[in-house]
Amino acid sequence: MxxxxxxxxxxxxxxxxxxxxxxxxxxxxxxxxxxxxxxxxxxxxxxxxxxxxxxxxxxxxxxxxxxxxxxxxxxxxxxxxxxxxxxxxxxxxxxxxxxxxxxxxxxxxxxxxxxxxxxxxxxxxxLRPALAVALPTTAGGATVLIDAGATVDPTPEMLAQFALLGASYARLVLGVADPRVGLLSIGAEPGKGNRLTRRAEALLRDLPLRFHGPVEGGDVLTGVADVIVTDGFTGNVVLKNVEGTVRATLALLATEVGSSGVGDGAGTRDAAGAEALRRVAGRYDPETHGGAALLxxxxxxxxxxxxxxxxxxxxxxxxxxxxxxxxxxxxxxxxxxxxxxx
Amino acid sequence: MxxxxxxxxxxxxxxxxxxxxxxxxxxxxxxxxxxxxxxxxxxxxxxxxxxxxxxxxxxxxxxxxxxxxxxxxxxxxxxxxxxxxxxxxxxxxxxxxxxxxxxxxxxxxxxxxxxxxxxxxxxxxxLRPALAVALPTTAGGATVLIDAGATVDPTPEMLAQFALLGASYARLVLGVADPRVGLLSIGAEPGKGNRLTRRAEALLRDLPLRFHGPVEGGDVLTGVADVIVTDGFTGNVVLKNVEGTVRATLALLATEVGSSGVGDGAGTRDAAGAEALRRVAGRYDPETHGGAALLxxxxxxxxxxxxxxxxxxxxxxxxxxxxxxxxxxxxxxxxxxxxxxx
Structure with a gap:
């Protein structure tokens, strides 16, 4: 002991x-x-x-x-x-x-x-708590999505605090020395985003962290940022949308593979394929994405x-x-x- | 002629x-x-x-x-x-x-x-325009996501109009006689959602349409509703997140299949599998999801x-x-x- x-x-x-x-x-x-x-x-x-x-x-x-x-x-x-x-x-x-x-x-x-x-x-x-979830990325690491559902109507100041909380989480839990922080938005051009993100972006640029700038919905799983900051409403929708889209993709793929005859009678190889499907599904299952920290x-x-x-x-x-x-x-x-x- | x-x-x-x-x-x-x-x-x-x-x-x-x-x-x-x-x-x-x-x-x-x-x-x-996009679902049909990015900070009244525009779109373009309209939110329990969705939900219940109630981020591709209404910020994030997550899932799957040896030397079957991957990817590609209508x-x-x-x-x-x-x-x-x- x-x-x-x-x-x-x-x-x-x-x-x-x-x-x-x-x-x-x-x-x-x-x-x-x-x-x-x-x-x-x-x-x-x-x-x-x-x-x-x-x-x-x-x-x-x-x-x-x-x-x-x-x-x-x-x-x-x-x-x-x-x-x-x-x-x-x-x-x-x-x-x-x-x-x-x-x-x-x-x-x-x-x-x-x-x-x-x-x-x-x-x-x-x-000011308010935030839920941090680490999602595996195609780059091999993980991205911290914060807030994934604790505070649904934050102010820009709260988003700025979520950014700091998320960066600390990435340092302490993921071991990233100087995490890149992205702000979830709908385009990188000036003036893009909504009222909340436009005001939050200005605050984030002045914080003691490595601000990557705005990122989009397609960037959540690419590893372009170590931390992605958003309000708890959008974050929860995105988290569940990731889980649902992974399930939908695998379901559609199973249908496509079935209809093209790939699944016909090859026991070992099909079992391996099914196991691969299960592993990918498991990585984004709501109960297995590594847990969530309420910060x-x-x-x-x-x-x-x-x-x-x-x-x-x-x-x-x-x-x-x-x-x-x-x-x-x-x-x-x-x-x-x-x-x-x- | x-x-x-x-x-x-x-x-x-x-x-x-x-x-x-x-x-x-x-x-x-x-x-x-x-x-x-x-x-x-x-x-x-x-x-x-x-x-x-x-x-x-x-x-x-x-x-x-x-x-x-x-x-x-x-x-x-x-x-x-x-x-x-x-x-x-x-x-x-x-x-x-x-x-x-x-x-x-x-x-x-x-x-x-x-x-x-x-x-x-x-x-x-x-009051404001909305972008409608029809996304294919695992149920075999399509769900109209509206607004996918035209009006990023709508009022509850605007969301109610988006619901009517989306329902008309589903009737005219998808041929659904009496479309079920869902409101994108973060849970069906009373009091869930943000300020915008809680106020919009009350308006939607009084509209001349078939209101299904709140739906979540995981419901976007299941066909649970024919129309899913949301603000243009969340809708754009979700649209791009669907596209990105489909890409990420297929990329992760390709890695898993490769590492489990499923991909080793079986030309015809692998070609069919790759073709299935391409077809699924194509259905949710930003350039091929059937186009968008600005209503x-x-x-x-x-x-x-x-x-x-x-x-x-x-x-x-x-x-x-x-x-x-x-x-x-x-x-x-x-x-x-x-x-x-x-």
Whole structure:
């Protein structure tokens, strides 16, 4: 067992969310502590969680915060807020009260985000939270789409903060030293865009970040920018449009391949083709695009995908721990840690 | 030759736009007149256009409006407006002066739309124009996305008009008797969406059309609605995101198939697979998604794709002629031609 730093508050893990919880979630939390040195607390039904800890010989090693209820995976928002004794409510309560630095859940993204915004206020200097999602690109890396749905009617100033939050996310989580930030718009010519993006563009040019300029809807998956900033309405539409268009393309392709006779009787090769289709589909599935981070609240919230196994949960704890060290927020203060690249 | 009705003003065709103009464009215009009975006028360099007409034995059958200049296909907007003697300017001038009922061009969508908005005012009762694009769906039909980029900051009242324009387009062009109209948003639950969509949703419920309710970014290609209404900013981002995501999916798939060995040495089958990939890509290519109609101006404008051959140009003339008969606008008056379906 590695030495676990005790100075920083622990990451609170929702033991009950996800398709494979609590067994895989508890295993992931134990991995996060033992292998990565991340302090963790588990929120959920104490009896169930302790039984899982016992199976791993980890009773006494990780604290448990008891919660009576479990928010169902089908719950997308407001309903979750009303469940005051759920593992979401108890876990986020710990973060709100300073007993936790960040929250990790494999529950429904909508439910987790709604509860998090409801129970945690915004961080100092931050006007509104933003949801960051890392989408794989054809260039081989990932692009952070922010905001993917937390703040639907932001001001230009909020978009500028989303840009800084997204750049910090790209540095801390994707390891990009000096991320290029694009503003989602409808053309690069002067005067293109809507009222919001035209005003935001002027602000972005003055920020301590590497502003790439406007990007378009066709640039989301090309890797032309490491971070793409947009309002939460457009971002959510784009995220779901990416997922839907990948599904539609693969469906149309299956039809075309079928009608041209490519699928006739070649077992091994067809199985490999079908497996390739599944892998591409899986990369952009709403439950498997790597999770989403709700940034800008008092305490970071990371939503791992519902089908997460232990290793993914452990990774989410590391991401949450890194994000919670105050670095994302610090760069929004008066003394930016990164100088303008221009 | 069929009897050509002379009562309605002709459709003005930009003879110079497109990758295969003027030969294919002139051939399409002649087809529109001879095979579909659509009255047409050709705008472009008179000598070139008359030579093409002579080749088809159609001199004297179709009028030519001379224009000195040609807007290049690379021009996306404002630059085209300043070319006062282009075939775009001359053709749109005829429509503006009442000598033409509609305008068809295979030029750059951005350039055509910018010139059209600049030179034609809005139709009676219409607040702002909207660009309608028909996207093929996995259900086998098409969904009209409106507005795909003409009006980036609409009011809720404008969105309501776009819904009526889009429904008329679906009836006239797609032949859907009672189109289902969806409002692009980020969830169907009450209170979801942004300020614009929440106010527009209330208006849409009172309109004489079959309102399906809110739809999401993942519904654009499923055929869940015949018309999807959105503001021109979101619509343009979505249109380009569909095109980009189709390209990215096929690129990722090619990589996956290659790495799993599916592509190794089976000529016929691989050629068929590559052909299937090309067909799917072609359906969502910006230049081949069936063209876009700029609705709500005095005179309809149809932008055919740049690679259009004669048959597609003829079809665009028929669409423009149908749309220009006043039916799209008529339904926005005090006595709607279609009663609520609910």
């Amino acid at each position: 590695r030495d676990v730093p005790t100075a920083s508050p622990p990451v609170v893990v929702d033991a009950m969310g996800g398709d494979h919880g609590p067994a895989e979630i508890v295993r992931g939390a134990v991995q996060a502590r033992r292998e990565h040195g991340v302090p963790v607390v588990l929120a959920g039904r104490a009896g169930v969680v302790r039984a899982e800890l016992a199976r791993l010989g980890a009773v006494g090693e990780i604290d448990v915060a008891h919660a009576d209820d479990v928010v169902p995976m089908t719950e997308r928002g407001a309903g979750a807020i009303r469940m005051a004794r759920s593992s979401l409510a108890v876990g986020l309560g710990l973060v709100r009260d300073g007993a936790g630095a960040a929250f990790v859940s494999a529950g429904s993204t909508g439910a987790v985000a709604a509860c998090a915004v409801d129970r945690l206020g915004t961080a100092p200097d931050i 800008g609240l008092t305490g970071t919230v990371v939503v791992a995908h519902g089908s997460s196994r232990a290793r993914t949960i452990a990774r989410a704890c590391v991401v949450a721990h890194d994000l919670a060290r105050g670095e994302v927020v610090a760069r929004l203060g008066d003394r930016p840690a990164v100088r303008p690249a221009r | 069929r009897d050509v009705p002379t009562a309605s003003p002709p459709v003005v065709v930009d003879a110079m736009g497109g990758d295969h103009g003027p030969a294919e464009i002139v051939r399409g215009a002649v087809q529109a007149r001879r095979e579909h009975g659509v009255p047409v006028v050709l705008a472009g360099r008179a000598g070139v256009v008359r030579a093409e007409l002579a080749r088809l034995g159609a001199v004297g059958e179709i009028d030519v409006a001379h224009a000195d200049d040609v807007v290049p296909m690379t021009e996306r907007g404002a630059g085209a407006i300043r070319m006062a003697r282009s075939s775009l300017a001359v053709g749109l001038g005829l429509v503006r002066d009442g000598a033409g009922a509609a305008f068809v061009s295979a030029g750059s969508t951005g350039a055509v739309a910018a010139c059209a908005v600049d030179r034609l005012g809005t139709a009676p009762d219409i 709500g101006l005095t005179g309809t404008v149809v932008v055919a794709h740049g690679s259009s051959r004669a048959r597609t140009i003829a079809r665009a003339c028929v669409v423009a002629h149908d749309l220009a008969r006043g039916e799209v606008v008529a339904r926005l008056g005090d006595r709607p031609a279609v009663r609520p379906a609910r």
